Amino acid sequence: MNFQDLKTVESAEFYLDVAFRKASKRISEINSTIKGKDGLSRAKNKEVMRIDIIRAHLTETLTKILISFPDIDSLDMFYQELIKLTLDYKSLKKSLGALNWAIKKVGQFFKLYSRKMKFSNDYDSIIKAKKEFFGRISSIMKQVNPNLAYLEESRKTMKSYPAIKTSIFTVCIFGYPNVGKSTLLSKMTTAKPEINEYPFTTKRLNLGYIKEPLSNIQIIDTPGTLDRLEKMNKIELQAYLAVRHLANLLVYVFDPTFEYSMENQEKLLENVKKFDKPLILYLSKTDMCDKSVIDGFRKQYPDIITNIDELKSLMMEKARKQKF
Numbered sequence: 001m002n003f004q005d006l007k008t009v010e011s012a013e014f015y016l017d018v019a020f021r022k023a024s025k026r027i028s029e030i031n032s033t034i035k036g037k038d039g040l041s042r043a044k045n046k047e048v049m050r051i052d053i054i055r056a057h058l059t060e061t062l063t064k065i066l067i068s069f070p071d072i073d074s075l076d077m078f079y080q081e082l083i084k085l086t087l088d089y090k091s092l093k094k095s096l097g098a099l100n101w102a103i104k105k106v107g108q109f110f111k112l113y114s115r116k117m118k119f120s121n122d123y124d125s126i127i128k129a130k131k132e133f134f135g136r137i138s139s140i141m142k143q144v145n146p147n148l149a150y151l152e153e154s155r156k157t158m159k160s161y162p163a164i165k166t167s168i169f170t171v172c173i174f175g176y177p178n179v180g181k182s183t184l185l186s187k188m189t190t191a192k193p194e195i196n197e198y199p200f201t202t203k204r205l206n207l208g209y210i211k212e213p214l215s216n217i218q219i220i221d222t223p224g225t226l227d228r229l230e231k232m233n234k235i236e237l238q239a240y241l242a243v244r245h246l247a248n249l250l251v252y253v254f255d256p257t258f259e260y261s262m263e264n265q266e267k268l269l270e271n272v273k274k275f276d277k278p279l280i281l282y283l284s285k286t287d288m289c290d291k292s293v294i295d296g297f298r299k300q301y302p303d304i305i306t307n308i309d310e311l312k313s314l315m316m317e318k319a320r321k322q323k324f
Contacts, residue, residue, distance in 0.1 A: 002163045007068040009152035012141035015061055020134075023053040043123055047130050048114045055110040058137065062099045065151065069096060076166035078245040085237060087154050095147035095154075102144045109136045162205045162238055169319040170218045170246045172239070174272050175253030176260045180284030181221045182206060184253065188312050189219055205238055210312065215319035220247075226271035243275055249318055250279045251311070254304070256289040256297060278318065282311055 027050050034049065036042030072083060072093070083089060113133040120126045164170075173181045189208025206221035222243060224236030232240060243250065252272050254265055273279065281304040283297050297304055305311045 003070075003158040003161050004163075005068060006155045006158060007065050009065055009148050009155055012145040012148060015058060016138055016141050019054045019057040019061075022057055023050045026053050040120075040123065040126075043126055044117050044120065047126050048117050051110055051113060051117075051130065051133050054133075054137065055106055058106050058141070059103050062103050066096060066099055069151070069155075076245065078164065078166060078241050079161070081241050081245070082161060082238060083158070085241075086157055086234065088150075091150050092154050095144075095150045098144045098147035099151075102140050105140045106137055109133055109140075160234070162207065162242075164205070164207065164220070164242060164246065165218050166246060168216055168218045169248050169322055170220065170242070171249045171251055171315055172220045172222045172243045172247040173251045173253060174222055174243075174268065175284075176255065176265065176268065177223070178259060179253045179255035179265075181253050184251075184282070184284065184308065184311075185219055185221045187308050188315075205235060205242070210316065212316060215316050217315060217319050226268065226274075243277075247275070247277055248322060249315065250275065250277050251315075252279060252281050254281065254283050254297060254301075255285060256283055256293045257285050280305060280311065280314060282306075 027046060030049075031046070034042055034046045036045050070079075072080060072089075075083075083092070110133070113129045113136075116129040117126050120129065173184060175181050185206055185208045189210055205223075208219045208221075210217040210219065220239070220242050222239035224232060224239050226240065250272055252269050269281075281301050283294065283304050283306045286294055286306050294306065305314070
């Protein structure tokens with residue numbers, strides 16, 4: 001799912017101003033061609049056309065906003081939970097509903113005042129109906145202005161969501177910062193993640209893909225130590241939900257240089273195991289430590305993998321066994 005196409009949401013005043021200016025410009029362009037059997041009929045046709053242009057513009061604009069936002073209840077559970085944890089879900093639904101309400105009310109008032117104009121017996125009545133229409137739709141738009149503001153706030157948050165594929169075999173890589181996860185991702189896929197020689201908080205989820213004839217794999221470099229939800233930052237929260245709802249396989253990366261103590265690395269491993277999903281252990285940085293250290297890991301974890309090609313081959317094998 002890609003949230004980059006969400007339309008920027010402006011204020012009610014902005015939309016009203018554009019609609020009124022568009023109507024005035026259009027009427028000015030076609031004024032001499034507006035037909036009518038007499039002056040009064042021509043005035044009726046002109047003002048009905050004016051308020052119809054305003055109606056059409058507001059309806060089209062609000063509809064485009066609604067269409068750009070996804071149907072939340074039809075999204076994958078990953079995105080549903082992400083929305084509920086990063087936004088006020090009720091306010092978002094209420095705001096989208098308010099725009100639907102505004103579209104209907106604008107249409108209703110157009111019908112009401114276009115009818116009044118058509119049955120007017122003098123110029124003053126036509127102008128009065130036009131001004132009343134302007135006032136009523138301005139009131140409607142101002143009523144939904146707080147909803148427009150919240151939708152723009154929501155849009156900015158949703159644009160930061162990762163564009164994760166929810167229907168592909170997914171592998172999540174876990175481990176402490178600077179243990180070699182990003183390097184592993186870059187060597188197995190075409191991804192170009194940010195790689196530093198010091199611990200840092202990941203600014204985004206790094207994604208990579210392995211595309212083979214019989215298996216397509218999505219790999220996510222997941223930050224965080226799986227502490228309680230309320231302690232997670234935005235990126236860690238996304239990683240947690242990706243593991244919970246999307247991961248078919250987990251890869252845990254051990255660092256044999258012990259930049260993080262073995263006790264802490266094993267504690268994080270136990271947190272990863274709580275997801276109860278297939279798990280592969282991988283030992284990184286084997287070129288930076290003594291053979292005795294590697295042998296110690298192999299003795300404690302007989303199935304641990306130290307070769308990237310072997311890891312990639314095992315991942316592909318597991319992906320082929322599942323239908324995606």
